[in-house]
Amino acid sequence: RHRVQLLPTLRSDSDVENFLQRLGVDWPSTAQPSPNQDTVSGFKRLLSGSCYTAACSPGIAHESSHDALSEGVQFKVRLKQILEERGLQGYDPNLDVFLEVEEENLAEVTELKEAVLKVPTDNLVKWSLFSQDSPGGCMVLHIVCSEGEFQQQKIDLLWRILDAGTCTSNQRHLVCGPVKVAGCDSPVNTSQYVRIRRSQMLEASLTKYGDVIQGESWDDLIGVMTSAVVRFEMLAAAHRSPMTVDLTEEASVSTKGTKGGAFVMYNCARLATLFESYHRSVQQGFLYKAASHTSKKKILLIFPQGEWLLLFNYIIAFPEVLGHSGQLLRPARGTRVTANTEVVCKFLVHLSMDFSSYYNRVHILGEPLPHLFGQMFARLHLMRAVQEIFIHALETLHIPPLNQI
Incomplete structure (x- = not known):
């Protein structure tokens, strides 16, 4: 038996939530899901002083770069560096720099971290599922479409940089192919x-x-x-x-x-x-x-x-x-x-x-x-x-x- 925590929390009345309800899937939802801003702010401070950070937005001090960033972008993070340092295998070889780390990316990592903290340490899929009895006591399974795999690998590595816990070192990706419709001329939701x-x-x-x-x-x-x-x-x-x-x-x-x-x-x-x-x-x-x-x-x-x-x-x-x-x-x-x-x-x-x-x-x-x-x-x-x-x-x-x- 496995203890599972489901993410992300869905917005109530969303198409995905309605679809899951009709299938009898009990997925957590809320009217206005929002991350813990204190945790997001803490991640910003960590990145501002991290050796993996290549640039940061104005108003956040960083000694090595003053590159201008587009609006909404908080950081540029060197992902290839952590791949090489930790000898991580199976990631896309094109992963180099996370060019546009925005607040919503940090919010996503925040939700992952907070979900882990809610689960007892001895019972440890974003569309991630947290499961017990896996190596290290906890596994994070990112379930993504093939088009979203590259972006989800970025989130995976960003979390490793921000939070060096047991779960961050045991992340896996379940990649799903596209869905096609036959027998219908117009798109079907x-x-x-x-x-x-x-x-x-x-x-x-x-x-x-x-x-x-x-x-x-x-x-x-x-x-x-x-x-x-x-x-x-x-x-x-x-x-x-x-x-x-x-x-x-x-x-x-x-x-x-x-x-x-x-x-x-x-x-x-x-x-x-x-x-x-x-x-x-x-x-x-x-x-x-x-x-x-x-x-x-x-x-x-x-x-x-x-x-x-x-x-x-x-x-x-x-x-x-x-x-x-x-x-x-x-x-x-x-x-x-x-x-x-x-x-x-x-x-x-x-x-x-x-x-x-x-x-x-x-x-x-x-x-x-x-x-x-x-x-x-x-x-x-x-x-x-x-x-x-x-x-x-x-x-x-x-x-x-x-x-x-």
Whole structure:
């Protein structure tokens, strides 16, 4: 488990905040976020006397330079110097001088520092996340688009100059590729994107279930499904690569398709419905008895050949899949890290395909006859393991499992 502090604090009612809220992401926000001016002023004083400072604005004394700066610029800072002195690797080779250090840059560093101070020292991503259990007790993960990586590396190095703490020495960058839209002639913002996916999710549900799709409970369910579909779509793309949001009719959301989050969530819900039906029958006392604690050896002997696919390819393989995906907090040379969320998404899609094929072929809750109970219990144990894989895999993506369809 990791303790996480999220930055930056978003302005209330901003497009980003509204988008995150619709996805069920609890990101801190405030009406008017503002940095601690005392800390900003302290950073100014530090830079005015720093050996890394090449120039400063009028009114701030500095013995080595009187270069004129453009309005709003406070300092020019030699970044290449700290790179060479500390032997830092993986940074852009074009980093030389931070030509225009403005007050907003110092405010950004201030917010980073203050966030670290709020977290207990033993529990230590800007779009940074502060996480415990990383080397040195704290890691700062800068999540940036490819166009913003160069600027964020400047902030990284500026913070190292201003505050030589543990966290500043353990900064990493998760770089995301651009987002492209297919199937739409005009630009699409985040609100329109979510609205289109919700409309598609509603249409898919109406096609499958008909007129029962109405009322507040169904509205909530469509909202949960839409959030899951959007999250899954974004996390299924390798973060380093461009992500294409396909809004064409051919790419419409469907619980029958085998590529997206809707299909995964639908099959996760099928399992929940299966066990709900079984337990309801047991409680009513006229169909099945409660599953016995059949030994693993007996369960394996009962399995038909086709069920080994789920066991070997998914249940046994799941820890290895998590190992491939969980590289974010591992020590790495250089500044970049990788989050292989697409590995988990691909695993879930393939699991959904094979589980769906199995579920449509095999009648798990068979006739309530005593001589068939052994096989039924073995299949229920298998389905319980598959359900746990669905739940845990979705949890790694911060997507809550769906319990009804």
